[in-house]
Amino acid sequence: MMEIPLPAATANPELHPISSKGLPAYPNGWYAIAFSAELPPGGILSRRFMGQEIVAFRTQSGALSVIDAFCPHLGAHLGYGSTVEQETIRCPFHYFCFDTHGVCVSTGYGTKPPPKAVIRTWPVREKHGIILAWFHAQGQPPDWEVPDLDMTGFSPLGWREWTLRSHPQETTENSVDIGHLSIVHHYDDVQVRGDLHTEGPYLNARYGMRRPAPLAGGLIQSIQSEFEIHAYGLGYSYVDVQIISMGLNSRQFVLATPVDVETIRLRIALSLRSITEPGRVHPALKWLPGTLTAPLLNRVLPVTALDGFANDVQQDFEIWQHKVYFSPPILADGDGPVGRYRHWVKQFYCPPRAS
Ligand code: FES
Ligand SMILES: [Fe+2]
Known part of the structure; x- marks a missing residue:
């Protein structure tokens, strides 16, 4: 079969950086960012993912969220010193709290959250003990899924x-x-x-x-x-x-x-x-x-x-x-x-x- 070359260069090097191997560095798809066992309720994980800083957290009720790491207020990194408070993640700098949709629901001063204080969330799935985040270079939502495997009778991962x-x-x-x-x-x-x-x-x-x-x-x-x-x-x-x-x-x-x-x-x-x-x-x-x-x-x-x-x-x-x-x-x-x-x-x- 004739080989068709991959896109070698793109107009936006930030979206499509090319690795020194000559491949576009970030193919679209689902990628593991952690195992479920690493993120119990109340847990927070910090990851470098596709050249960006992201944070995964699990609320007390077990809901999972993956967000950009930097607090939209004054830029603190939520992977360092933040805590899960019920169903939110609380920034250590001024105690702004964000829900699993990235929306600021309270400030440390008891004042009205600024409407623009919203963190970008990443599509996330949890499949048989693996936590996956979706990446698309042009920001498109997932158009396919990884399967739900039946792991009955298998040992823990x-x-x-x-x-x-x-x-x-x-x-x-x-x-x-x-x-x-x-x-x-x-x-x-x-x-x-x-x-x-x-x-x-x-x-x-x-x-x-x-x-x-x-x-x-x-x-x-x-x-x-x-x-x-x-x-x-x-x-x-x-x-x-x-x-x-x-x-x-x-x-x-x-x-x-x-x-x-x-x-x-x-x-x-x-x-x-x-x-x-x-x-x-x-x-x-x-x-x-x-x-x-x-x-x-x-x-x-x-x-x-x-x-x-x-x-x-x-x-x-x-x-x-x-x-x-x-x-x-x-x-x-x-x-x-x-x-x-x-x-x-x-x-x-x-x-x-x-x-
Ligand atoms: S930087 Fe996060 S609350 Fe101020
Ligand atoms: Fe091999």
């Missing part, structure tokens, strides 16, 4: 995060870069299960492969794993991983969020489906009562699986952080559908605008 010099298009491209799976991640016998499927902002790819897994006594066995990748835009994707022989199913989230023009916050998270047949996980467990071993496995294995997932993801870091972006790329047989992926990603960028 465990997660890791890093700040990297990369871009969400580059990290998501891993999903279709079949060539690197055996070279960087040492998977064997990678099989493509069906064609890459895309539908609007959704991308689906399926692979089977063999991967090394540790056995007792330091031995390594090669086990067959099935991977199904679901990406919704460039900031949110998850991989359902099945190891059929062991009865293991995990759901692995990859969440890349631009911090500024050059860096992303990469979050990964994992849930493991409850184990009901310990004897399939390890033959030795067949002889022990499942009532004893299953709870133990369900405590230990999600941690082990997250360690393994984090280890796999980190194998990409050095390459991601130092690579540049070539468009069009020079592709070879064995590369996977990188060209089709590059075509799909175009929808997440605003077209160049006339000045």
